Amino acid sequence: MAESPRIYTAALIVIGDEILSGRTHDKNIAQIASWLGVQGIRLKEVRVVADDEAAIIAAVNALRTVHDYLFTTGGIGPTHDDITVDAVAAALGVGVEIHPEARAMLEAYYAPRGGLNEARLRMARVPAGAELIANRQSGAPGIRCGNVFLMAGVPHITAGMLDALTGTLEGGAVLLAETLGCWVQESEVADLLRETERAHAGCQIGSYPFFREGRAGANFVVRSTEPDGLAACVAALDAGLVALGRSVIAGGI
Amino acid sequence: MAESPRIYTAALIVIGDEILSGRTHDKNIAQIASWLGVQGIRLKEVRVVADDEAAIIAAVNALRTVHDYLFTTGGIGPTHDDITVDAVAAALGVGVEIHPEARAMLEAYYAPRGGLNEARLRMARVPAGAELIANRQSGAPGIRCGNVFLMAGVPHITAGMLDALTGTLEGGAVLLAETLGCWVQESEVADLLRETERAHAGCQIGSYPFFREGRAGANFVVRSTEPDGLAACVAALDAGLVALGRSVIAGGI
Numbered sequence: 035m036a037e038s039p040r041i042y043t044a045a046l047i048v049i050g051d052e053i054l055s056g057r058t059h060d061k062n063i064a065q066i067a068s069w070l071g072v073q074g075i076r077l078k079e080v081r082v083v084a085d086d087e088a089a090i091i092a093a094v095n096a097l098r099t100v101h102d103y104l105f106t107t108g109g110i111g112p113t114h115d116d117i118t119v120d121a122v123a124a125a126l127g128v129g130v131e132i133h134p135e136a137r138a139m140l141e142a143y144y145a146p147r148g149g150l151n152e153a154r155l156r157m158a159r160v161p162a163g164a165e166l167i168a169n170r171q172s173g174a175p176g177i178r179c180g181n182v183f184l185m186a187g188v189p190h191i192t193a194g195m196l197d198a199l200t201g202t203l204e205g206g207a208v209l210l211a212e213t214l215g216c217w218v219q220e221s222e223v224a225d226l227l228r229e230t231e232r233a234h235a236g237c238q239i240g241s242y243p244f245f246r247e248g249r250a251g252a253n254f255v256v257r258s259t260e261p262d263g264l265a266a267c268v269a270a271l272d273a274g275l276v277a278l279g280r281s282v283i284a285g286g287i
Numbered sequence: 288m289a290e291s292p293r294i295y296t297a298a299l300i301v302i303g304d305e306i307l308s309g310r311t312h313d314k315n316i317a318q319i320a321s322w323l324g325v326q327g328i329r330l331k332e333v334r335v336v337a338d339d340e341a342a343i344i345a346a347v348n349a350l351r352t353v354h355d356y357l358f359t360t361g362g363i364g365p366t367h368d369d370i371t372v373d374a375v376a377a378a379l380g381v382g383v384e385i386h387p388e389a390r391a392m393l394e395a396y397y398a399p400r401g402g403l404n405e406a407r408l409r410m411a412r413v414p415a416g417a418e419l420i421a422n423r424q425s426g427a428p429g430i431r432c433g434n435v436f437l438m439a440g441v442p443h444i445t446a447g448m449l450d451a452l453t454g455t456l457e458g459g460a461v462l463l464a465e466t467l468g469c470w471v472q473e474s475e476v477a478d479l480l481r482e483t484e485r486a487h488a489g490c491q492i493g494s495y496p497f498f499r500e501g502r503a504g505a506n507f508v509v510r511s512t513e514p515d516g517l518a519a520c521v522a523a524l525d526a527g528l529v530a531l532g533r534s535v536i537a538g539g540i
Contacts, residue, residue, distance in 0.1 A: 051493055054330045055464070056320030057508065058495070060313070063335065067309030077307045079342070080335035082316065085493070089332070112474035113494040114481035153477030188496070211308070221365035221397075224406030228367035240304055240338075241366040242311070243441070255310065 039207045039259060042075045045097040048082040049090055049108035049118055050187055061189040062107040069196045074205025075103060085109060090121035098125070098182055103203060108187030110174065112153040118184055119177065123161035126179060133160045136175055168198040207259035212268045215287030218280050219243070220252040226274045227254065234267035236260055244287075253286040292460045292512060295328045298350040301335040302343060302361035302371055303440055314442040315360040322449045327458025328356060338362060343374035351378070351435055356456060361440030363427065365406040371437055372430065376414035379432060386413045389428055421451040460512035465521045468540030469533050472496070473505040479527045480507065487520035489513055497540075506539040 046066055052058040060082070067077045078101060083089040090109075098104040109118030123130045136158035137150075144150050157174040160166075167176030167183065169191060176195040177184040183199070185192045216223075220243045231239045240255040254271060258264040275282050299319055305311040313335070320330045331354060336342040343362075351357040362371030376383045389411035390403075397403050410427040413419075420429030420436065422444060429448040430437040436452070438445045469476075473496045484492045493508040507524060511517040528535050 048333075051491070051510075052495060052508070053316065054320055054333070055462070055510075056317045056322075056324060056330075057464070059317045063306065064309045064312045067307055069309075071309060077309075078337060080301075080307070080333075082333035084331060111494070111496065113477045114484060115491075115493055147472070148475065151474065151477075154474040156477070157474075209308070211310075219400070221404065221407040221410075222401065224366045224404075224409070231367060238304070238368075240368055241364070242305060243364065255305070257304075257308075 042103070042204065042206045043078045043101045044070050044075050044103040044105060045078060045101045046080045047090070047093045047097065047104070047106045048080060049085065049106055050082075051085050051115075053082050053108075054084055062185070062187070062192055065189060065193065066105055066107070066185075066196065069200075070103075071209060073200070073203055074208045075203065076209060085115050085117060087117055087121045087124065090118065091125045094122055094125035094182065101181075103181050103183065105183045105185060107185045107192055110157065110177070110184055110186060112156045116156065119159050119161060122179060122182060122184060126161055126182070128162040128179075130159050131162045132158050133164065133166060133177075136160065136166055139166075139175060167195050170194050170198075209257055209259055210261060210264050211255055211257045212264060213284075213286035214254045214256070214268065214272060214275070215251065215283035215285070216254065216275055216280050217249055217251045217287070218275070218278075219250045223252075223275065223278065223280075226271070226278065230267060230271045230274055234258075234263060234270065236263050237267040239267070239271065246287075251287050255286075295356070295457065295459045296331045296354045297323050297328050297356040297358060298331060298354045299333045300343070300346045300350065300357070300359045301333060302338065302359055303335075304338050304368075306335050306361075307337055315438070315440070315445055318442060318446060319358055319360070319438075319449065322453075323356075324462060326453070326456055327461045328456065329462060338368050338370060340370055340374045340377065343371065344378045347375055347378035347435065354434075356434050356436065358436045358438055360438045360445055363410065363430070363437055363439060365409045369409065372412050372414060375432060375435060375437060379414055379435070381415040381432075383412050384415045385411050386417065386419060389413065389419055392419075392428060420448045423447050423451075462510050462512055463514060463517050464508055464510045465517060466537075466539035467507045467509070467521065467525060467528070468504065468536035468538070469507065469528055470502055470504045470540070471528070471531075471533050472503045476505075476528065476531065476533075479524070479531065483520060483524045483527055487511075487516060487523065489516050490520040492520070492524065499540075504540050508539075 161179045164179040237258040243252040414432045417432040490511040496505040
């Protein structure tokens with residue numbers, strides 16, 4: 035038997051009352067999940083917690099030791115409800131310090147915008163020993179403390195921070211995916227899905243039904259780290275659907 | 288001092304590899320959060336977990352005992368990757384049984400659609416002792432096991448199940464919210480926000496910055512269960528912004 039490849043995993047903590055109140059629709063989960071996939075890292079768990087120090091500390095400590103990487107989004111701005119830096123520092127058991135490079139970046143950014151005040155200087159505070167994550171979108175950087183990455187809450191700023199991290203994190207085999215779409219009720223082909231998955235070790239088949247244009251359909255997503263295994267499983271599923279008299283739309287509907 | 292009102296809390300577990308892969312953007316968090324708010328119940332934590340029985344069991348048991356209500360979305364369909372019922376039953380320490388009323392509903396629904404097969408009958412399986420949650424959108428019902436509510440993954444089907452539950456869950460004081468919008472960088476008014484919140488017990492102020500039309504702005508959301516306290520805090524914040532020479536847009540920008 036070949037040795038199993040090392041799987042790299044990550045967790046994400048979305049911090050913010052605005053998500054838990056339903057006021058803001060989170061966009062960072064899907065964005066970070068997709069980005070991690072490309073890095074060869076699997077997002078295994080997400081927790082959304084309130085702007086509450088105890089809740090953030092508990093989530094950080096539950097997740098940072100069981101995953102290779104932990105990301106947070108939100109709560110690194112200049113106002114009183116931005117408590118992520120303090121909470122992460124407390125979780126890691128370190129103090130909070132002003133990062134000189136972050137201070138310099140903020141000074142340069144705010145020089146033509148009224149200058150650095152106490153609130154803006156809050157954005158230079160980091161857990162002791164942390165490094166910065168560049169942010170070309172605005173003055174405030176993201177923060178890396180070992181395997182914990184503190185990102186912005188605003189999705190396009192997080193996108194810039196992810197861009198700066200691209201290619202810098204060690205990952206493993208990328209989880210490949212291929213989709214077959216079919217105008218069929220998933221409940222008509224449940225046996226085929228189960229048996230095809232069972233016959234192809236290392237492959238998972240997800241079934242995602244929908245109802246559009248008055249018709250029931252489903253997309254079947256086959257996932258594997260092995261390109262040959264993936265292709266064989268997709269071919270078997272395709273042939274199975276055709277044998278049941280269904281036409282298959284490669285790439286999904 | 289008046290007695291503090293009882294706060295009712297809920298947690299949500301979003302179940303599905305498709306969310307963790309980034310393929311599907313979750314819409315249930317915001318939908319359920321908003322609905323709970325109207326019921327006088329606060330969503331305190333969300334976890335997104337994989338289609339993995341151990342992960343679901345761990346999340347269910349971590350959350351169902353510390354909140355008044357626990358909701359799950361996803362994994363109650365007819366295919367092999369739908370394992371929520373089994374996982375919740377295992378978490379509760381009960382068996383799985385066919386619910387006769389669910390079976391009858393599915394028989395009626397599928398009579399003109401090829402009839403009930405083994406896969407479709409899977410959707411009548413419930414943790415022993417569970418009740419059904421009506422679903423006018425499709426044949427398959429949601430499931431209630433004590434304080435645990437199993438909802439669909441497809442958002443419009445979940446919407447129908449929430450509709451059926453409206454007004455049936457005991458809640459407490461509704462968390463009221465009022466928003467003031469202002470074309471200001473939040474870092475310029477951070478002191479005002481902190482001091483206004485501190486001066487109004489029982490109120491929280493959230494600051495949500497944005498950058499639109501080439502200008503920085505922010506919405507300030509004031510939350511409280513007390514209408515009078517809320518109004519006083521909003522008035523103080525409004526006056527404070529005006530005193531700083533800013534115009535305020537009631538309702539937010």
